[in-house]
Amino acid sequence: MRMFAGNKLKESKEVLIIPRYLAALRFIELPSLDASEIKSMAEFQAIKEWPYAREEIVAGFRNIGSYKKGHSCIMLAIIKRQQIEEMIARRKARPDSIRLETELLYLHLLKKGIARRSKVSLIINIQKDYSEIMIIDGMRPVFSRGLSGQKTLSEEVNKSVISYKADRNNKEVEDAVIMHSLSLNTENIKACLEALFQIPINFYEDKLDLNILELPLEIDLLPKEYIDERFNKENTKQVFLTYFLLFIVIFMLASFFIFKIQEKNKTILVFSEKTEKMQEEVDQLNTFLKKTKLLKYREGEGKRVIDILKECCELVPQEIFLAGLDYDEKGILYCKGMSRNTGSIFNFIKVLEKSKYFKKVEVKYATKKEIGNQEFTDFNIGCFTY
Numbered sequence: 001m002r003m004f005a006g007n008k009l010k011e012s013k014e015v016l017i018i019p020r021y022l023a024a025l026r027f028i029e030l031p032s033l034d035a036s037e038i039k040s041m042a043e044f045q046a047i048k049e050w051p052y053a054r055e056e057i058v059a060g061f062r063n064i065g066s067y068k069k070g071h072s073c074i075m076l077a078i079i080k081r082q083q084i085e086e087m088i089a090r091r092k093a094r095p096d097s098i099r100l101e102t103e104l105l106y107l108h109l110l111k112k113g114i115a116r117r118s119k120v121s122l123i124i125n126i127q128k129d130y131s132e133i134m135i136i137d138g139m140r141p142v143f144s145r146g147l148s149g150q151k152t153l154s155e156e157v158n159k160s161v162i163s164y165k166a167d168r169n170n171k172e173v174e175d176a177v178i179m180h181s182l183s184l185n186t187e188n189i190k191a192c193l194e195a196l197f198q199i200p201i202n203f204y205e206d207k208l209d210l211n212i213l214e215l216p217l218e219i220d221l222l223p224k225e226y227i228d229e230r231f232n233k234e235n236t237k238q239v240f241l242t243y244f245l246l247f248i249v250i251f252m253l254a255s256f257f258i259f260k261i262q263e264k265n266k267t268i269l270v271f272s273e274k275t276e277k278m279q280e281e282v283d284q285l286n287t288f289l290k291k292t293k294l295l296k297y298r299e300g301e302g303k304r305v306i307d308i309l310k311e312c313c314e315l316v317p318q319e320i321f322l323a324g325l326d327y328d329e330k331g332i333l334y335c336k337g338m339s340r341n342t343g344s345i346f347n348f349i350k351v352l353e354k355s356k357y358f359k360k361v362e363v364k365y366a367t368k369k370e371i372g373n374q375e376f377t378d379f380n381i382g383c384f385t386y
Helices: 035-051 079-089 102-112 155-165 187-196 224-315 344-355
Strands: 002-005 014-018 024-032 057-068 071-080 098-101 121-126 129-136 140-148 173-180 199-204 320-327 331-340 361-371 374-384
Touching: 014 079, 024 035, 024 057, 024 140, 035 071, 035 331, 057 079, 057 140, 071 079, 071 102, 098 102, 098 199, 102 121, 102 129, 102 140, 121 155, 140 155, 155 187, 173 187, 187 320, 199 331, 224 320, 224 331, 224 344, 224 374, 320 344, 344 361, 344 374
Parallel strands: 014 098, 121 173, 173 199
Antiparallel strands: 002 014, 024 071, 057 071, 121 129, 129 140, 320 331, 331 374, 361 374
C-alpha cells in the first residue's frame, strides 16, 4: 500500500493506493450503455461475485468502453470493508480516497502509449513486496492477477497465461512489458520469460510516481459514509466560504452605497448653498427690476399727467374760472372752478368727454352762490383717465 499527500490528483489530497492482490477484480460485459443502469448492474455483480453481505464489502468500477454492440465492459473491484477499516485505522490521516493500483497502471500504460491497439500485451508490474500480471487486448484489459511476497515470478506468470488461455475466445499474447524499479535485476527475469514465451520483451523503469499523474480515475474504494462525511465537510466549508464571500460583497456594496450617498449629500449641500446664493441674487435682481419698472412707470405716468393737465387747461372755456386741478392715485382728475353761466359748465363737460385722455366725465357737485350781488356756480368735475 502507498499513501500520498498532495494535490495533483483531482479528487483528493490524501490518497491511499492499494495493490492488486488485496482486492478481487473482474472484467465483465454488461448489456447496457446507460450510465445509471451500468451502476446498478455493477452493484449487483459485486454482490454476486463475492460471498459476503452488501454491507460487508466495498466495490467500485470503471467503464472501460463498449466493445460489443449494446454492451459495456467494466473493471469491477471488490474488497472487504473490514480490510478498508483496518487500513484507515493504521493511518494518522484519514484518506480522502482509496485507489486501486491496477486502474492507475492501466491509465499510465494508455497515456504513455505502451498499450497498443494492434497487439495483445502481457503486462508485469514488479514492486518490492508484490507484483501484478495484466493482459491487455489492444486498449481493453481482459485479465489481471495480483501476487504478494517473493513468489517465483516465472511460475506465477505461466499459471496466469494458462488461466488466460482457458477462455478459447482470448487471443494469443504477442509481446511482454515489464514495469520495474531501478534496483531490479532484469536479466534473470528476461531469461525466465524468454524460456517460457517466444515473444518480444520490453522493460520500462518505473521512474514516474503514479500519484503525480493527472489521470481520470473512477474507482474509489472509500466506503460511502466516509465519502458522504467528506462531502458534507467540503459542502459545509463551501457554504461557509459562500456566505463569507457574500458578506464581503454585501459589506462592500453597502460601503459603496454609503459612500455614494455621502458624496450625493455633499453635492446636494453644495448645490443647495449655491442655489440659495443664486436665489438671493435673483431676489435682489427682481427687486431692482421692480424698482426700475416702477420708476419707468412713474416717469411715464408723470409725462402722461402733464399731458392731461395741459390738455385740460387748453379745453377750459373763457366763461369758466378754473380754481384748481387735483390728480389722485386712482387716475381721476378733479377740475374745480366757478362760472357765471351754468351752460358753459355743461359745454366744458362735453369738451372733456371728447378728449382721448378721459374715459368718463361726471359732475361731482355744482352749487350756486352770490358774490358781490352776482350769481356764480361753483363746480367740481371728475375726469376718469382709466
